[in-house]
Amino acid sequence: MRTTITVNGEARSLDLDPRTTLLDALREHLKLTGPKKGCDHGQCGACTVLVNGVRINACLSLAVMHDGDEVTSIEGLGAADRLHPMQQAFLKHDAFQCGYCTPGQICSAVAVLSEIEADVPSHAGDVAERARLTAEELRERMSGNICRCSAYPQIIDAILDAAGATS
Amino acid sequence: MSSVHDWAAPNPVTTNRSGLIGKPVDRYEGPLKVTGTAPYAYEVQPPSPPAYGVMVGATIAAGRIADVDIAAAEASPGVLAVWTHRNVPSQPPRGAKAHPRSTAGSSPALENDRVSYFGQPVAFVVADTLENAVAASMLVNLTYEADAPDVDFAASLDAAGQPPGEQDVEIGNFEDGFAASGVKLDETWTTPIQNHCQMEPCASIAWWEGDVCVAHTSIQMVKPAQHGLAETLGIDRDAVHLMTRYIGGGFGGKGQTYDDLTLAALAARALKQPVKVAFTRQQMMHGTIHRPATVQRVRLGADKDGRLNAFSLMTWTHCHRSGSFTEHASNFARALYAAPNRLTGHRLVRLDLPHAGPMRAPGEASGTLSLECAMDELAEQLGLDPVDLRIRNEPPVDPENGRPFSQRQLVRCLREGAQLFGWERRTAKPGQVRDGRWLVGMGMAAAIRGNFLLPAKCSFSVDAEGVITVRQGMTDIGTGTYTVLAQIAAETLGVPLGKVVVEIGDSELPPAPGSGGQFGAATAGSAALAAGMNLRKALAELATGDPRSPLYGDDPELVTFQDGVIAIENKSETLAALVARAAPEGLTVEGDSRPAADMREWSTQTYGGHFCEVGVDPVTGEVRVRRMLGVFAAGRILNAKTAKSQLTGGMIWGIASALHEGNAVDPRHGSLLAQDLAQYLVTVQADVGELDAIMLDEVDDKANPMGIKGVGELGNSGAGAAVANAIYNACGVRVRDYPITPDKLLAGLIAKGL
Ligand code: FES
Ligand code: FES
Numbered sequence: 001m002r003t004t005i006t007v008n009g010e011a012r013s014l015d016l017d018p019r020t021t022l023l024d025a026l027r028e029h030l031k032l033t034g035p036k037k038g039c040d041h042g043q044c045g046a047c048t049v050l051v052n053g054v055r056i057n058a059c060l061s062l063a064v065m066h067d068g069d070e071v072t073s074i075e076g077l078g079a080a081d082r083l084h085p086m087q088q089a090f091l092k093h094d095a096f097q098c099g100y101c102t103p104g105q106i107c108s109a110v111a112v113l114s115e116i117e118a119d120v121p122s123h124a125g126d127v128a129e130r131a132r133l134t135a136e137e138l139r140e141r142m143s144g145n146i147c148r149c150s151a152y153p154q155i156i157d158a159i160l161d162a163a164g165a166t167s
Numbered sequence: 168m169s170s171v172h173d174w175a176a177p178n179p180v181t182t183n184r185s186g187l188i189g190k191p192v193d194r195y196e197g198p199l200k201v202t203g204t205a206p207y208a209y210e211v212q213p214p215s216p217p218a219y220g221v222m223v224g225a226t227i228a229a230g231r232i233a234d235v236d237i238a239a240a241e242a243s244p245g246v247l248a249v250w251t252h253r254n255v256p257s258q259p260p261r262g263a264k265a266h267p268r269s270t271a272g273s274s275p276a277l278e279n280d281r282v283s284y285f286g287q288p289v290a291f292v293v294a295d296t297l298e299n300a301v302a303a304s305m306l307v308n309l310t311y312e313a314d315a316p317d318v319d320f321a322a323s324l325d326a327a328g329q330p331p332g333e334q335d336v337e338i339g340n341f342e343d344g345f346a347a348s349g350v351k352l353d354e355t356w357t358t359p360i361q362n363h364c365q366m367e368p369c370a371s372i373a374w375w376e377g378d379v380c381v382a383h384t385s386i387q388m389v390k391p392a393q394h395g396l397a398e399t400l401g402i403d404r405d406a407v408h409l410m411t412r413y414i415g416g417g418f419g420g421k422g423q424t425y426d427d428l429t430l431a432a433l434a435a436r437a438l439k440q441p442v443k444v445a446f447t448r449q450q451m452m453h454g455t456i457h458r459p460a461t462v463q464r465v466r467l468g469a470d471k472d473g474r475l476n477a478f479s480l481m482t483w484t485h486c487h488r489s490g491s492f493t494e495h496a497s498n499f500a501r502a503l504y505a506a507p508n509r510l511t512g513h514r515l516v517r518l519d520l521p522h523a524g525p526m527r528a529p530g531e532a533s534g535t536l537s538l539e540c541a542m543d544e545l546a547e548q549l550g551l552d553p554v555d556l557r558i559r560n561e562p563p564v565d566p567e568n569g570r571p572f573s574q575r576q577l578v579r580c581l582r583e584g585a586q587l588f589g590w591e592r593r594t595a596k597p598g599q600v601r602d603g604r605w606l607v608g609m610g611m612a613a614a615i616r617g618n619f620l621l622p623a624k625c626s627f628s629v630d631a632e633g634v635i636t637v638r639q640g641m642t643d644i645g646t647g648t649y650t651v652l653a654q655i656a657a658e659t660l661g662v663p664l665g666k667v668v669v670e671i672g673d674s675e676l677p678p679a680p681g682s683g684g685q686f687g688a689a690t691a692g693s694a695a696l697a698a699g700m701n702l703r704k705a706l707a708e709l710a711t712g713d714p715r716s717p718l719y720g721d722d723p724e725l726v727t728f729q730d731g732v733i734a735i736e737n738k739s740e741t742l743a744a745l746v747a748r749a750a751p752e753g754l755t756v757e758g759d760s761r762p763a764a765d766m767r768e769w770s771t772q773t774y775g776g777h778f779c780e781v782g783v784d785p786v787t788g789e790v791r792v793r794r795m796l797g798v799f800a801a802g803r804i805l806n807a808k809t810a811k812s813q814l815t816g817g818m819i820w821g822i823a824s825a826l827h828e829g830n831a832v833d834p835r836h837g838s839l840l841a842q843d844l845a846q847y848l849v850t851v852q853a854d855v856g857e858l859d860a861i862m863l864d865e866v867d868d869k870a871n872p873m874g875i876k877g878v879g880e881l882g883n884s885g886a887g888a889a890v891a892n893a894i895y896n897a898c899g900v901r902v903r904d905y906p907i908t909p910d911k912l913l914a915g916l917i918a919k920g921l
Pocket of ligand 2: 095096097098099100101102146147148149150151366415416645
């Protein structure tokens, strides 16, 4: 099936097997291997990308469902010579070890800050109050991204830093 | 052979003139990892489009494949090959070595009709796309003759025997000493099967360039992978070029290769096309190794002052039917506490379960979960503070072999940890502290892990721009190898970090044993230092022997290296100018390092103390880790940032062992119940409260020339016990069956009327 997706700002037209996930379309067809496959079942967050600004697990979504969508993968956030502030903060705080969960963590973190900004409620806060940027909120909101290396404390430090808050 | 005394002489790492050693510099490969541009094995782009291989796992644990029907799979769209044991290309028999010095033997895939564990790869499908390969793999139809699997570990303890070549270690007379002790403890703990769950499932891609097989795989050790693949393919070892540049977590589970590599290479040869194969997350659970379950009996006998008189830790564990891997959960205890009468040992039983193998802090991770809780229980019986009990049993020398400790700062770790954590606020009597709905408690545990040094090689090159390139067949599994090698190189040659290139993870580079057992940094780094020293010597001789150099005619021994400049007093020139002029093609030298002959005259370990505060909800049995602190002593630290990350990561693994992780066996099928990351619980972000690790100043000059030791396993040792002890302190319920899940805790809470 012909599908056109705007990936990292560029319209990409693909002829895809309808069974192809968005994750495999990115990794195997567009050679954007930043999004990782940790489970292929929506259980780890390694494949997190932004679709129209909202984070999703790319492994749980078929590519053909995204015709006309805007997808941002880790590659679209920044490059090694012009890092996104979140990428810079992950580097500075050593918020990763093996690095396999990292693109998903960073995409998730960028989206989490927008969610807090937009007052999307979470389990950690009081729904009656405005969502706040705290370590506790971030821990809750980032719990869909597993890091087996367990860089969890460093990830929180990095996000708080990137958000301009102090930990 | 060298002696540890040779290591006492100052070297660039120990003098650290530029201050790069120990500095918390960012990861060398970090920019690639945070931008998603570091290619892991499955992501390496081959020279021509790859085909996709998918493995099919057995659905029985023991028995044989009676019949095979692959017609439907073969007829499925896009399919290029369907293999079972009947038609897989022939491979040398298991263990065969055409090259006597190979570090691994043949490991044939789809070997025969026998099935010896659930999930064993028994068929393989290759197709033009992943979707077609997955679809066809579901059409492979195998018929089995199943045997009833023998997988009940708890029922097999009596059948367990001594692991091959091992004996119990008894010092003094344990039984008599125990009987004569005034205060006694005799309890049994159980730990479950654990899966590594590296975030990157094992994966390989292979293609052939003429007679050479080029393969990228996710592996912690390069040489055994290269040799094993060559033996399996029946080709010369030099005809395998194996690479592993980026590895998405190992934790011991990628210390060996699996059938993904063999099948990718075989299929690439048969199809004359690159082939890539990845385990699915589900396949990882059975198809790769796991940490086996244990039963551990701890007996402690003490006098009323808390001095241990008798001490025993016996471990029962299991491995695969054909294996001999033993989770040595009793070993660490031999060096931890003083006691005149001591008994430790292991019992192993072979079952129809998947292969057991090493997982982060093998031995310590399991064993501290019993002994360090037993010490907590003994302290309560004695009315002593748990920190104090440990200090009272601090041995002056290694309690089993009488060797002096090279360095032992366990007491300092415990004292400083207690102070920093606010341990004095702990209430000894459990169940006394409330915070809203939470019962709050504190616990602590000691950490210990051995230290090792293995032989390794490394090469250093310098080019006409003064750039130093470090080359080594080493790996970085997230441990920071790239970064610490760059630091050692920069410090040794006196160049800025930006002038160092590190190339690792390649079988064509000088061999190093790889990442594992917390020996990586010491082993790889010592060889790097040796190579760096050889390059210094070569450069000094180049300069002092070159009439055009301002250093000409001087004593090469006096040359200094700093800020990219080589100098003798006020005569100097830049490294780049010297090389460009005198060796325009660049210079390359090798160096190697090996253990000193007399290293074993010292008992060399790394140590730590964990302190943890938890909240327990008495209504639901939910446990929250509120705060955790680890204080560690592990020799000189090469990079304060990456070392700390290793330690905090290990501590969080301890939380997982205490609260979350474990896989149960389905006795009907011989399978593991949890087959994905929704069922197999690992610690996630919300499970971790405030958590920090502190590293004490230390130099261990008996460990290696740099005085460093490893930290990768240490953080995990004892961490889970600190959590378990905090739970007991919070609510007075002691669960000795890990993980301490709400159902188990709730039963105890209800029994206590809480
Ligand atoms: S790969 Fe998509 S959530 Fe794990
Ligand atoms: S950095 Fe390894 S899994 Fe997160």
